[in-house]
Amino acid sequence: MAKKSSPDAAANLQRRQWLKYASASAAVGTLAMGARQSHAALTKAAQGADGILDVAIIGAGLAGLTAARDLRQAGCESFLVLEARDRVGGRTLNYNIPGGFVSEVGGQWMGPGQTAVADLARELGVGTFPTYYDGNTVILGGAGRVTVDLKGTFGTDEAVGARLGRLSRDVPCGAPWTSSKVGELDKLSVGDWLARQDIKPEDQVAWNASSILSGGAAPAKMGLLHFLSMINSADCDYSQLDSIKHSAQETRFVGGSQILSIKMAEQLGDKVRLSTPVRQISGWDGDVVTLHTDHGEVRARTVVVAIHPALCHQMQFDPPLPDKRAALQRAWPAHSPARKTAMVYRRPFWRDKGMNGSIFQVNGPILWAFDNSPPAGEIGVINAFVENGMVPSERDAAMAMHKQLYAQAWGDDALSPIAFHDQDWSRVDPWTITCISAIPPGFWSAHGEALHPSCGKLIWSGTETANIWAGYMDGAVRSGHHGALRALNALRRA
Template sequence: MDSDLDLLSAQARQRRLLLQAIGGAALAGGLGVSGRGMAQTGPASDASILDVVIMGAGLSGLTSARDLQAAGCESFVVLEARDRVGGRTCNHDLGNGIVSEAGGQWIGPGQTSIADLARQLDVATFPTFYKGKAVYLMGDEKVEEDVSDGPNSNTEIVSKLNKLAEGVPSKAPWKAKDAAALDKLSVGEWLAKQGINNADKIGFNMSVSLTFGTAPAGMGLLHYLSIINSSDCSLEKLEGVEGGAQESRLVGGSQVLSLKMAQALGNKVRLACPVRKIVGWDRDVVELHTDQGIIRTRQVIAALSPALCNQITFEPPLPTGRAELQRRWPAHAPMRKTVHVYERPFWRDKGLNGQIVQVDGPLIWAYDNSPPDGSLGVLSGFIRTGQLPHDPKAAQDTLSAIYAKAMGEQALHPIQFHDQDWGKVDSWSLSCISPMPPGFWTQWGEYLTPAAGRLIWSGTETADIWAGAMDGAIRAGHRAAMEALQALVQLGRNAR
């Protein structure tokens, strides 16, 4: 009953915001305004010109499309460069309806946008498996330890970070009171000033590398604090499993959300359709030059990483600030994720939770990614850049040997192996996450979200909270749809 009430309230909030965005038009059928009402409040009708084109069929772009349709707008299309939907979420098919996630996968407390969407799409969640001991490997040494409270056990340092995060708004970290001073430091420099020991260095190196795709020395302190701010100013919640951002997984894998949204949108989603050039973004009608022809539209939602915008030619050139933000956007954290599949999760019999941390090798972190019923044993691993062969058999054997050192000889005999290097799989990812360096936000942050002409910037990187996460992508999609609807209403008023 409570979940039903939560769903109704979430849908009601979404309808109310969308109705406000298009000028308070009358509710039709309890779902949104009618197409007739939208046409009356929008610009003059011309079937050859779409109201909105959305670039990117990941969580953000598909959320925007879903919101437009719920508001009664049918004059839109979603263009996706890849031959699939989902963006930086993607499932490996393990057979018999079982999948393992190749990209983003977890949701936790406070990530209400993705939880609402999952309920609306009838996608259930299940708890991440974490019971038992983790294994630390360094050279020939092996240590088993309970790390259920996260990798960083120095409560004094964590408390200092949490306190600092209270003053850094996740929506606009460059507006923090001490932004200039904080943005001069890397996380590594700040940690060095705290006099941490080697064990704490290992913990922070691992956690920052996993969350941001770079070592603490490459991560700006201001950005780090802004992400902690998203998580209720709690690093423990950001990095934890129970009660943390890794608490739950989605039945059917994270890509199932995009697959379900795209299925409902039908032929409004066009795959293998990259945008090569955008002409006239500063005029009322914009031309998008794609591999499938030229499309004309009144509004564009760019639901993609700022770094990917560099692959598009803009005529006229974008304003200097926005162009420089895109040019300088860090895109060096592609991430590589592997999957070993076993007949069963044998490590659980030994009191192990499947988590393996290798301090000095190709593996950053492995974890139990088995299905809810444990019918298969699945170990997923995050890999250090450039330290694992790309030949599939060599990569499988190298990791199998590491897993065997941690958990026994059964690990030498996987029945499947999958490897997703996001820097090599296609031209449309570049970087799974954005490790913002020191000095970036205070110089370029103000150009991140303001629209440029008819261009609305979206994608998880633009989210007010949980930027970089799946939840942030969905939040950005909602915002972009409202901005597009408001712009269409204004165009209609100007035309009258």
């Protein structure tokens, strides 16, 4: 009878195996360091003698780069990150403004409970600072103007928010389709539920803005089950999702949110390949997967797919994916690309007037404008989420419209900006087909169970797959950690 090994002996054997693996992988990785090598040569070097990578990662956003960083820290050097864009960062993007500062035109905040992205920032040496909200918020309605101190909130009814928080306790944030009340809740939109709450007319604008900003769709199109799963991420406290103070919009990153991806990519060097879209994935059900890119084929034993589910639907799979996974990708909403503007002034003059830079507009193009100035207010920046269909597509016309609305809010000082940027994601970036997933009623009941399970050697990652804070930067980082862990475990089993 064979002698049973002790737990310590097994652990030591596993450590020796990993050290041997790490040493071999590191030796292979050194071949890819030549800066003058061609794209094909670099890829071949990273793949090693047999031409096969241990791990290929699709997507150089926060999820994919976090996964790559974890692989390297675990001793794995046989990997590549393939990014379709000519930059890293995914749905985070910095816009350079006068004075050497930046303003974010994509995702940008973190808040309480978002510890994964906070830890990443500390590890990368990226500082943080609070979002500015001191003073009065302006509410515009037609030619009318009202100012009110919302004290760091968006002005939604606290009692209604508390009801949502109680309901969210029964909706797991990472798997809302497993809720015991899925049959009841997934039939309703947020608008259906709000219609039963006797919402005051003056509060409707706040709820509409909250649903669009947090979920990507108006209340009538946002699934209640999905919205509750988002609140569940925020410790079942709606105010942590919907406000600035003690909420998901509380904290910003020095140097802009894209700096997190930029720093990770700098550390990874030649492991990140830009302008390399993956068009087809073959053999995902076998031992070696082939990725067909615009720069040739890449072969890998495991693939972490760290991109939006709707983008996955744009790739070809051979053989076809299982029916349930293919249906999820096909049905995933991809109609919320978002549009975000940045108006730059020599100084944040609105603060001198007792204003915090925030504007909400009733039935107008401005969903929410807010102070996005640098940490010390060295220069004044107002960012705004806008209704795409209500803003002119031509830049100068869009700028003129913004100036008039800001002048209505704060006076003629707003008519003299020094720079303006208009980021219409639907026009400038074919790889960001949606910024926030506007999940409709019934979606999770029909497709939820296909979100997480791997398909052969394909590991699904990206913020939409996160078990907490899905859709946020924190969720992206968490999904990257999880994707790397699953890839390492797959390699260990092999």
